[in-house]
Amino acid sequence: MLRAVRTLAPLTRCCSSFVSRMRFVERLKRDDGACAAALQSGQMFLFHRLAPLLQRTERGTLRPVARRTSDVQSILQRLGSDPALLEKSVLIGCSQQNQAQFCLDVGEVDQEVLEEACEGNFIDLKKSFFLLPAAEAPLVAKGQALLRWHQTSGFCSTTGRPTFRNRAGSQRVSGDIIYYPKMSPVVIALVSDGKRCLLGRQVSFPRGMYSALAGFCDMGESLEETVSRELAEEVGLELLSISYSSSQHWPFPHSSFMIGCHATVSPAHTQLSVDQSELEDARWFSLEEVVTALQVKAPPPRGTAGLWLPPKHAIANRLISEWAEQQRRSLDRETELQIPD
Numbered sequence: 656m657l658r659a660v661r662t663l664a665p666l667t668r669c670c671s672s673f674v675s676r677m678r679f680v681e682r683l684k685r686d687d688g689a690c691a692a693a694l695q696s697g698q699m700f701l702f703h704r705l706a707p708l709l710q711r712t713e714r715g716t717l718r719p720v721a722r723r724t725s726d727v728q729s730i731l732q733r734l735g736s737d738p739a740l741l742e743k744s745v746l747i748g749c750s751q752q753n754q755a756q757f758c759l760d761v762g763e764v765d766q767e768v769l770e771e772a773c774e775g776n777f778i779d780l781k782k783s784f785f786l787l788p789a790a791e792a793p794l795v796a797k798g799q800a801l802l803r804w805h806q807t808s809g810f811c812s813t814t815g816r817p818t819f820r821n822r823a824g825s826q827r828v829s830g831d832i833i834y835y836p837k838m839s840p841v842v843i844a845l846v847s848d849g850k851r852c853l854l855g856r857q858v859s860f861p862r863g864m865y866s867a868l869a870g871f872c873d874m875g876e877s878l879e880e881t882v883s884r885e886l887a888e889e890v891g892l893e894l895l896s897i898s899y900s901s902s903q904h905w906p907f908p909h910s911s912f913m914i915g916c917h918a919t920v921s922p923a924h925t926q927l928s929v930d931q932s933e934l935e936d937a938r939w940f941s942l943e944e945v946v947t948a949l950q951v952k953a954p955p956p957r958g959t960a961g962l963w964l965p966p967k968h969a970i971a972n973r974l975i976s977e978w979a980e981q982q983r984r985s986l987d988r989e990t991e992l993q994i995p996d
């Protein structure tokens with residue numbers, strides 16, 4: 656059974672400005688002239704060889720640097736770089752203040768000189784993603800994903816001829832073939848047996864980290880089929896139910912569209928048979944273990960056996976938190992039922 660458990664309340668609250676911003680962005684994708692004009696008064700997020708330009712905050716976190724396009728233009732001019740570089744910028748959105756937002760990879764310019772001029776540092780997204788504010792991380796990830804797509808889509812895979820982008824960078828065209836940015840659909844499921852939840856770890860995960868199980872969708876599969884297949888393949892389980900929770904764009908290692916689900920198995924069929932070629936380990940964890948691990952902010956010290964969960968920006972964390980909350984509520988209900996009048 657598949658059912659949606661999330662509502663769209665945050666979007667409907669500021670509906671009129673949300674609608675106008677979305678329509679503005681859509682117009683810029685279709686109208687090269689309007690997009691070129693919006694670029695002149697827009698905001699620019701810079702990248703250097705796909706590493707975003709970031710500033711350190713007093714609290715030890717990082718923030719993306721948004722510069723006015725005109726500022727970026729004068730900095731690039733001062734550094735003697737080609738003014739045509741700005742034409743490679745890609746539209747990524749529209750701010751709450753109705754300013755068009757663009758990103759640009761300035762990988763041809765000297766990194767250190769540019770960092771000094773822009774008062775920030777270009778930091779690998781893998782190292783910086785979890786230190787970015789939750790509200791801004793998706794925009795940076797989107798910028799990197801679009802820039803990477805342009806850098807790797809210069810030629811038509813049918814004819815081998817060059818492809819050419821529109822002004823917004825929302826598509827590339829070669830003859831009558833149009834290419835759009837691509838994401839790979841991935842399902843991620845938090846499986847519960849009613850009392851415990853299933854978490855697994857890959858060899859490549861940081862020490863002590865366990866996560867919900869994930870897998871790429873095969874061609875032709877539905878979401879339910881992918882979740883069922885992945886759980887059968889990776890841990891030998893058959894599912895009773897699947898319910899949709901939420902989704903996210905995930906930049907690592909390339910663009911994935913993560914579709915987050917909760918799933919259940921019968922408490923009578925929880926025996927795991929872990930495919931060691933996919934997972935180093937998979938185990939059932941109690942609510943208590945999960946609640947404790949949700950408080951842990953850094954990897955456990957070397958030599959200790961502490962559980963560490965994916966950070967807040969990751970949809971895995973959201974699924975695990977939702978499960979813990981739901982378990983706590985049902986425990987509370989059980990306790991209430993036991994109290995006599």
Ligand SMILES: NC(=O)C1=CN([C@@H]2O[C@H](COP(=O)(O)OP(=O)(O)OC[C@H]3O[C@@H](n4cnc5c(N)ncnc54)[C@H](O)[C@@H]3O)[C@@H](O)[C@H]2O)C=CC1
Nearest residue numbers: 839841866869870871905907908911913965969970971972
């Ligand atoms: N945001 C989050 O909370 C989490 C995100 N993830 C992401 O989910 C993704 C998938 O998880 P895995 O367990 O690794 O998937 P998986 O279980 O499907 O195994 C990966 C293997 O699938 C194959 N594969 C099939 N289609 C592919 C495609 N389109 N692109 C790349 N490989 C493909 C490759 O052989 C690859 O080695 C990973 O990229 C990981 O970064 C995983 C856990 C948490």
Ligand SMILES: [Mg+2]
Nearest residue numbers: 868869870933
């Ligand atoms: Mg997997």
